[in-house]
Amino acid sequence: MNARRTTVVTEPGRQVALVWAGLPVLGAAVLWGVQAGADWVVSLPFAPLHGPFELVASIPEPQATFGAIGLGLLVGFVVAFMAAAERLSVEIADESVILNRGGTERMLDRTQVSGVFLEGKKLVVLGLGTEELARETSDLRGTDLADAFQRHGYPWLTEDPYRGEYRRWVDDMPGLPPGGNALLRARAKALKKNDTEDANQLRTELARLGVVVREDRKRQFWRLSSHDQARIDPDGR
Structure with a gap:
């Protein structure tokens, strides 16, 4: 064996x-x-x-x-x-990825991963529906991550292929699913207070609605995953 x-x-x-x-x-x-x-x-x-x-x-x-x-x-x-x-370690195998932070592990199935890339110090793992399976901040070296993922056959991307789809969030903007604006509003408050734990929990809630979110200097940018784009018209209905 x-x-x-x-x-x-x-x-x-x-x-x-x-x-x-x-x-x-x-x-x-x-x-x-x-x-x-x-x-x-x-x-x-x-x-x-x-x-x-x-x-x-x-x-x-x-x-x-x-x-x-x-x-x-x-x-x-x-x-x-x-x-x-708070230190992150990443265990990569042909069939799965295990993210370990502070003894808490999270496993991602290889069959659900469509790509991996670095955005600054954030390791981002994309799913099959263009959603983000993980977005983890760390001080891991990019060359080490790229070599490891490629060694096990994962698609390593030089940049976010969906970066052009993000829109700057402002309160009550159209295009979001029901509840999306409320969650982004709460997340803006968490970012302002530097409450990382709450901001991450709200990111998870947004992901359940099909909303992918990232921030730049506490400004939030969002896009819809491909699973949810067809269900919402431009007026947010």
């Missing part, structure tokens, strides 16, 4: 190590700098956050320095841990 042939694309080890080592060092350096400059800030007559800096300046040495460095290291490790939880 032949072993299942897979290719796993992850961030380079040196890049991961740099995050784990660099963020704690950066955190320690920043907080040490705040502690070291506290006396100078307190001496300024109109300094912002005067009270917190007075509190920092009142801590005796060497406790102040050791405390600032220790807290900075801790903050850096926490941020590195959060980055690790």
Whole structure:
């Protein structure tokens, strides 16, 4: 019996190590700098956050320095841990693609994939009806992704073949299925608040209506998948 042939694309080890080592060092350096400059800030007559800096300046040495460095290291490790939880890895096989982010896996069947491409840092997997099966942000190298997908026979595209079909969304515009404007309105609010989780959930709800959405600097652009274009006339009925 032949072993299942897979290719796993992850961030380079040196890049991961740099995050784990660099963020704690950066955190320690920043907080040490705040502690070291506290006396100078307190001496300024109109300094912002005067009270917190007075509190920092009142801590005796060497406790102040050791405390600032220790807290900075801790903050850096926490941020590195959060980055690790959001890191994406992609396992590609001839018959499926598995997207893993923070231990949560999502599998895409090869027979449902019509193409794969990168849009900036977003990995996009297209379905047979021109819908997007996945749109995932990551720091994975484009060359690694392209080589892996092509090695397993997936169509790797140089750009979005449907980019010209997107329209800029404005409230209550025609052409969307019932409920589409309401979901895009809610998603605009989520993007404004940088609520990525809510924005992604609303993207999924829009996909169920046959609406494909992307954003550029919090402006939303949309198109219909081919499954739904024939059901909706230009007046949105």
